Amino acid sequence: MANGPGIVVTGASGRMGQMLIETIVASDAYHLVGALERDGHDWVGQDVGIAMGGQPMGVTVTSDALETFRKANAVIDFTAPAATVAFSKIAAQAGVVHVIGTTGMTDDDLKAVNVSAQDTVIVRAGNMSLGVNLLVQLTKKVAAALDEDFDIEVIEAHHHHKVDAPSGTALMLGEAAAEGRGVLLSDVKDSGRDGITGARKRGDIGFTAIRGGDIVGEHDVLFAAAGERIVLRHMATDRKVFARGALKAALWGQGKAAGEYDMLDVLGL
Ligand SMILES: NC(=O)C1=CN([C@@H]2O[C@H](COP(=O)(O)OP(=O)(O)OC[C@H]3O[C@@H](n4cnc5c(N)ncnc54)[C@H](OP(=O)(O)O)[C@@H]3O)[C@@H](O)[C@H]2O)C=CC1
Numbered sequence: 001m002a003n004g005p006g007i008v009v010t011g012a013s014g015r016m017g018q019m020l021i022e023t024i025v026a027s028d029a030y031h032l033v034g035a036l037e038r039d040g041h042d043w044v045g046q047d048v049g050i051a052m053g054g055q056p057m058g059v060t061v062t063s064d065a066l067e068t069f070r071k072a073n074a075v076i077d078f079t080a081p082a083a084t085v086a087f088s089k090i091a092a093q094a095g096v097v098h099v100i101g102t103t104g105m106t107d108d109d110l111k112a113v114n115v116s117a118q119d120t121v122i123v124r125a126g127n128m129s130l131g132v133n134l135l136v137q138l139t140k141k142v143a144a145a146l147d148e149d150f151d152i153e154v155i156e157a158h159h160h161h162k163v164d165a166p167s168g169t170a171l172m173l174g175e176a177a178a179e180g181r182g183v184l185l186s187d188v189k190d191s192g193r194d195g196i197t198g199a200r201k202r203g204d205i206g207f208t209a210i211r212g213g214d215i216v217g218e219h220d221v222l223f224a225a226a227g228e229r230i231v232l233r234h235m236a237t238d239r240k241v242f243a244r245g246a247l248k249a250a251l252w253g254q255g256k257a258a259g260e261y262d263m264l265d266v267l268g269l
C-alpha cells in the first residue's frame with residue numbers, strides 16, 4: 001500500500017470531516033483519496049485543501065459516493081444517521097472498510113448498518129478516543145463492584161451545535177454501567193427529567209445533557225451513595241483524539257472478516 005491505506009472522508013466540510021482531513025495529510029501512515037459532500041454543497045467540485053482555506057491537496061470534493069469508495073481502502077464517516085445508513089450500503093457494495101463515528105442512530109438505523117456488516121468490515125463507536133474507551137471498561141468494573149445503594153448518573157457536556165442527546169458516549173457509558181450491574185439499559189434508563197418526576201427509582205441509570213459554547217466533549221459517570229461519591233471523568237479538549245482513533249480503526253480493519261466491530265476490538269481493551 002503506497003503511504004498506507006487510502007481514506008475517503010465523508011462530511012468533508014464538517015467539524016470532524018476537516019479534522020480528519022488535516023490529520024490524514026499530516027501523516028505518512030495514510031493518504032487521502034476522496035472527500036465527499038452532499039449534492040449541491042458549495043464545496044463539491046473544489047479542491048478540498050482550497051475549500052478548507054489552505055493549500056491545494058489534489059483531491060476534488062465530490063458527491064459520488066460509490067465511485068469514490070471504490071478507490072479507497074477505508075471510508076471514515078462522521079455525518080448524520082440517514083447519511084451513515086446510506087453510506088454503509090455503498091461501502092458494502094464497494095467492499096471497503098466503513099468506520100462510523102456518527103451518533104444519534106435509531107434502532108432501525110443500527111439494524112440497517114448491521115445488515116451492511118454482513119458484506120464488509122464496519123467499525124462503529126460513539127467515541128473513538130482511547131480515553132473514553134478505557135473509561136467504558138472502568139465504568140463496567142466499578143458498576144459490577146457496587147450495589148444499587150450507589151445511584152449511577154451519566155452527565156455529559158458538548159458544544160451548542162450538537163443535535164443529539166444523550167451523546168453517543170453517554171450511551172456507551174450507560175450501557176457499560178448496565179452491563180456491569182447485569183441489567184439492560186433499556187429497563188433502567190432515565191433521561192430528560194423535567195417537572196414533578198417523583199423520587200429517583202433505585203437501580204435507574206440517569207442521564208443529563210449540557211449544551212454550550214465550544215465544549216468538545218466531557219463525560220462524568222457518577223456513583224452516588226449515602227456519605228460518599230465516586231466520579232469517573234473524561235474530558236476531550238481537541239477533536240484530534242477522535243480523528244486519531246478513527247484512523248487507527250481504518251488501519252485495523254484492513255483484511256479483517258466482514259462484521260461489526262467497535263473501538264474496544266480495535267484498541268484490544
Ligand atoms: N464517535 C466519535 O468519536 C465522535 C462522533 N461525533 C459525531 O459525528 C457526527 C458529526 O459531528 P460534527 O463533525 O461535529 O458535525 P458537523 O455538523 O460539523 O458535520 C457533519 C457533516 O456531515 C454532513 N452531512 C450531514 N447530513 C448529511 C447527508 N444526509 N448526506 C451527506 N452529508 C451529510 C454535513 O454536511 P452539510 O453541511 O451539507 O449538512 C457535514 O459536512 C455527529 O453525529 C457527532 O455526534 C463527533 C465527534 C466524535
Ligand SMILES: O=C(O)C1=N[C@H](C(=O)O)C[C@H](O)C1
Pocket residue numbers: 103126127158162166167168169170216217218
Ligand atoms: O458531537 C460531538 O461533538 C461529539 N459526539 C460524540 C458523542 O455523541 O458522544 C463524541 C464526542 O463526545 C463529541
